[in-house]
Amino acid sequence: MKKYIYKIFIILFLIANILINTCYADDIEIEQDETIEINNSINTNSDTTNRLNNINARAYVVIDRNSNNILTGKNETQKKKMASTTKIMTATIILENCNLNETVTISKKAAGTGGSRLGLKTGDKITVIDLLYGLMLCSGNDAAVALAEYAGGNVENFAKMMNDKAKELNLVNTNFETPHGLDSENHYTTAYELAILTNYALNNSTFAKIVGTKYYNITLNGYPKSIHNTNELLGVLNGVYGVKTGFTNGANRCLVTACKRNNLDIICVVLGCDTKNHRTKDSISLIEYTFENYNVLNVEEIINKDFENWKTENLNSFSFQKGIINDIDLNLGTLPYDITAIKKETLNSIYTEINCEKNFEAPISGNSQIGEILLKDDSDTILTIPIYLKNTVERKTLLYYFKDILYNYNAILSNII
Numbered sequence: 001m002k003k004y005i006y007k008i009f010i011i012l013f014l015i016a017n018i019l020i021n022t023c024y025a026d027d028i029e030i031e032q033d034e035t036i037e038i039n040n041s042i043n044t045n046s047d048t049t050n051r052l053n054n055i056n057a058r059a060y061v062v063i064d065r066n067s068n069n070i071l072t073g074k075n076e077t078q079k080k081k082m083a084s085t086t087k088i089m090t091a092t093i094i095l096e097n098c099n100l101n102e103t104v105t106i107s108k109k110a111a112g113t114g115g116s117r118l119g120l121k122t123g124d125k126i127t128v129i130d131l132l133y134g135l136m137l138c139s140g141n142d143a144a145v146a147l148a149e150y151a152g153g154n155v156e157n158f159a160k161m162m163n164d165k166a167k168e169l170n171l172v173n174t175n176f177e178t179p180h181g182l183d184s185e186n187h188y189t190t191a192y193e194l195a196i197l198t199n200y201a202l203n204n205s206t207f208a209k210i211v212g213t214k215y216y217n218i219t220l221n222g223y224p225k226s227i228h229n230t231n232e233l234l235g236v237l238n239g240v241y242g243v244k245t246g247f248t249n250g251a252n253r254c255l256v257t258a259c260k261r262n263n264l265d266i267i268c269v270v271l272g273c274d275t276k277n278h279r280t281k282d283s284i285s286l287i288e289y290t291f292e293n294y295n296v297l298n299v300e301e302i303i304n305k306d307f308e309n310w311k312t313e314n315l316n317s318f319s320f321q322k323g324i325i326n327d328i329d330l331n332l333g334t335l336p337y338d339i340t341a342i343k344k345e346t347l348n349s350i351y352t353e354i355n356c357e358k359n360f361e362a363p364i365s366g367n368s369q370i371g372e373i374l375l376k377d378d379s380d381t382i383l384t385i386p387i388y389l390k391n392t393v394e395r396k397t398l399l400y401y402f403k404d405i406l407y408n409y410n411a412i413l414s415n416i417i
Contacts, residue, residue, distance in 0.1 A: 051289040057282045058252075058272030061191040062290050064341035065199050065258075065265040071290055071341055076192040079173055080271045083246030083254050084116065084139045085194060086181030089162050091132055091210070092201045094147050097161070100129040100206070102150075110146040115182055115248075118143045118227070120220075130218035136210050137229045139245060144180035155179060169200055183250035191269040198243055198256050198267050211242030211258075232280055233257055237287065243267075253279040259287050263296040264341055293343055297350065299375060299383060300338040306352040307332055307373055307387075314358070321361045324394045332373065333386040342382070349378040356387055366392040 052072065061076035063069060070076065094100075106124040118140030120126070126134075128150065134143040145155060152158030155178060162176035174189040174197070181187065189197075201207050214235050217224045230245045239261040246254035253273035259266055268286050273279035311330060318328055342350070356371025371387040 051285040051292075055270075055282050055285065056273050056275075056278035057270040059191040060268070060270045060282065060286060061195050062266055062268045062286050063192070063195045063199065064294075065202075065260075065267060066296075067337040067340040068196060068199060069340055070192065071266065071294060072286065073191065076269075077173065077190050079188045079190055081181075081183060081187065081248065081251035082189045082194055082271060083181045083183075083248040083251035084141075085189075085244050085246040085254050085256050085269075086176065086178065086187070087135050087139065087144060088194070088198055088201050088244055088256065089165065089176060090144055090147060090158075090179040091136055091207055092197070092204070093158070093161050093165060094128065094132060094151055095204050095206055096165075098128050098147075098151050100127070100132070102128050104128060104131060104146055104150045106142070106146050107149055110142050110149060113141045113145045113180065115141040115180065116230075117141060118218075119225075120146065124221055126218065126220050130220070132206075132210055133213070133216045133218055134227060136244065137213065137216060138227050139230055141180040141182065144178075148179040166197075169197060171197060181246060181248065181251070183248045191271050194256060194271075195267045195269045198258065198269070202242065202258060202267075208242065211244065231255075231257075232276070233283060237284060239291075240287075247276075255279045255283050257283050257287065259291075261291055263339065264291060264294060266290055266341070290341075293345075294341040295344050295347060296339050297342040297347065298339050300335055302350065303332070303335065303352060303373060303375060303383075303385060307354070310354050310373075314356075317358055319359045320364070320393050321359075324362070325391070327391070329390040330370075331367075331388045331390045333369075333388065335385060336383070340382070342377075346377045346379075350382075351376055354387070360393070362393045364389060364393040366390060 055074065057074070059075035059078055059080050061073035062071045064071055103125050104127070106120045106122060106126070108122045111120050111122040111124070116139040118134035118138050120140070120142040128147070131143045131147050134140040135147060148155045148158035152161055158179055159176050162179070166174045166176065171189070171193040174193045175186055177184040177187040212234070214229050215226065217226050219225070231242070232245075233240045233255075234242065237259070239259040240257055241260065242258045243256045251272065253276050254271050255269075255273075257268045259268065266287070268283055268290075270279050270282045270286070273282055315328055353374045353376055354371065355374070366389070368389050369386045370389050373385050373387060374381050375383040
């Protein structure tokens with residue numbers, strides 16, 4: 001009898017060991033109602049305005065990647081816990097500060113980190129790049145601590161690096177205490193700021209490659225280990241190319257999704273969903289609503305064309321009293337973005353309005369703002385760009401007038417006679 005009990009114990013131990021070292025997802029607690037049929041969640045025949053009526057998320061936002069403009073949102077500026085979507089910042093810090101090919105030896109603290117795991121043990125050896133894949137695909141909290149210790153010496157120093165980066169990106173309602181996002185009182189962000197952070201992170205090609213990877217083989221202690229991405233929309237929903245899942249009891253279900261179809265490139269964030277099913281359906285509803293209702297507007301083309309036409313018609317009407325000027329050189333300020341998403345229903349109401357001073361008294365310094373061009377629709381101003389007088393206009397002096405009289409002496413004399 002003792003022999004059988006011993007064998008059972010050995011079997012249970014081996015099973016537990018396999019589970020501990022398996023790549024766990026954030027969403028390890030699967031409820032019975034969470035069988036997700038993604039294709040059935042996309043009803044192309046539904047009234048598009050109804051897509052937003054049954055959103056479960058406590059906060060959400062969709063932004064246009066080209067302009068950072070909010071396309072739709074709810075409670076998008078309220079502070080919320082964000083669970084493992086925290087790891088978007090963790091990965092950003094590592095990518096900007098570390099040698100990805102260096103080997104890291106896993107500490108006891110990193111190996112003992114709970115929650116979703118890559119399955120690291122004390123003394124394991126693994127490269128930084130493989131830890132990043134384990135961080136973003138498996139959502140490994142153990143990988144997060146290992147990376148924090150590698151880059152910052154300890155978790156506290158690494159959190160400072162994260163917060164310094166948040167300040168640099170002007171994320172004023174974001175604060176980090178950990179590299180993994182397990183519930184902590186002063187660890188929070190907003191849906192909008194998380195979207196802005198994600199947009200920034202995706203500009204790093206290595207980050208984009210990692211979060212867009214469905215399956216990957218890391219090398220742990222010299223041996224290969226297969227891992228897979230926890231993002232349920234990646235490779236399933238048209239145009240999705242990242243980014244990160246999240247779950248804790250305090251944050252509930254979270255999902256950050258990047259999706260591009262044709263020239264329309266968006267980031268969707270849902271925070272505080274009750275179930276994985278809800279976060280999936282919410283994300284799909286928001287993404288489909290956006291692509292059904294928005295088109296890309298070529299801001300640069302419209303503004304430059306209208307400005308050039310306006311210059312052709314108005315350059316001769318400028319007056320510079322007491323000024324020395326031969327040519328007028330007008331320039332536009334830098335456009336913050338070339339294209340932006342705009343509601344389809346407003347596309348035919350887009351126009352520009354140019355307000356520019358034309359009468360001046362010299363002197364005028366170069367690169368002085370003298371007006372602005374506004375891109376508008378029937379209800380709002382979309383963008384305002386300054387107009388500059390590039391060249392300097394000097395004031396006529398007594399010497400200038402004297403030289404002018406001498407130069408034109410004969411003409412003046414003939415007119416008098």
